[in-house]
Amino acid sequence: MRDGDRSPVVVENPDGTGPFVIVCDHASNRIPEEYEPFELADDALATHIAWDPGALAVARRLSKRLDAPLLWPDVSRLVIDCNRAPDASSLIAVESEGRKVEANRGVSAAERARRLERIHRPYHEAIDACLERRLAARLPTALIAIHSFTPVYFGKTRPWQIGIVFGEDRRMADLLVGELKADPALSVGINEPYSPADQVYYTVERHAGPLGLPAAMIEIRNDEIGDDAGQRSWADRLAKILVAAEPRLVGARHAAA
Numbered sequence: 001m002r003d004g005d006r007s008p009v010v011v012e013n014p015d016g017t018g019p020f021v022i023v024c025d026h027a028s029n030r031i032p033e034e035y036e037p038f039e040l041a042d043d044a045l046a047t048h049i050a051w052d053p054g055a056l057a058v059a060r061r062l063s064k065r066l067d068a069p070l071l072w073p074d075v076s077r078l079v080i081d082c083n084r085a086p087d088a089s090s091l092i093a094v095e096s097e098g099r100k101v102e103a104n105r106g107v108s109a110a111e112r113a114r115r116l117e118r119i120h121r122p123y124h125e126a127i128d129a130c131l132e133r134r135l136a137a138r139l140p141t142a143l144i145a146i147h148s149f150t151p152v153y154f155g156k157t158r159p160w161q162i163g164i165v166f167g168e169d170r171r172m173a174d175l176l177v178g179e180l181k182a183d184p185a186l187s188v189g190i191n192e193p194y195s196p197a198d199q200v201y202y203t204v205e206r207h208a209g210p211l212g213l214p215a216a217m218i219e220i221r222n223d224e225i226g227d228d229a230g231q232r233s234w235a236d237r238l239a240k241i242l243v244a245a246e247p248r249l250v251g252a253r254h255a256a257a
């Protein structure tokens with residue numbers, strides 16, 4: 001397949017009928033051919049500045065376990081960050097964690113509009129379409145975003161193995177935090193390492209907010225999910241919690257439908 005034919009949006013298990021829809025905004029570190037050379041060392045493309053290492057593998061396992069549709073953009077966040085508002089200054093990063101992203105310096109308004117049109121818009125429209133289809137079919141639905149974060153950020157060690165990020169709607173966050181905190185071995189970030197104030201809650205807010213869907217963003221420290229065993233372990237753990245939470249999260253809606 002030529003690179004130009006490759007879709008910037010991937011939808012897996014679109015007809016899954018479980019009560020969750022999963023999005024993975026930073027699943028991929030792919031730089032489409034047209035943006036090569038990206039003037040960034042390949043080793044940088046392997047790190048968290050280009051994507052969320054491990055996140056897609058966990059999201060895929062969860063998608064299977066929960067029979068959940070899974071949507072993700074197959075383009076690095078360095079080209080355009082799908083978890084940012086179209087007018088956010090960090091939409092097309094010119095710097096990431098102290099490292100200059102030369103390829104993004106001086107990007108014109110036309111090029112910005114083009115990336116929005118070709119990557120950001122189709123991704124969010126695919127999520128809209130998935131949610132609308134489910135609501136039309138009266139399928140109970142909650143939205144989960146899976147991300148990963150780096151253990152050390154600007155020289156500071158982050159203590160949490162997992163963080164739950166949420167806005168005003170705490171329904172899903174309270175259930176997740178409550179269950180995770182029951183394990184004394186875990187340090188659970190509550191709106192850590194990020195919070196909606198950091199402008200990182202765009203996808204969840206945009207899609208779950210207007211529809212009133214229970215939703216949260218799950219951030220897993222990437223050294224926890226660097227290999228198959230870690231990915232499986234976290235996916236199993238989260239799947240158990242989510243399956244148990246299901247009647248409380250979407251049960252009322254289901255009964256009303």
Ligand SMILES: [Zn+2]
Nearest residue numbers: 026052147148
């Ligand atoms: Zn992320």
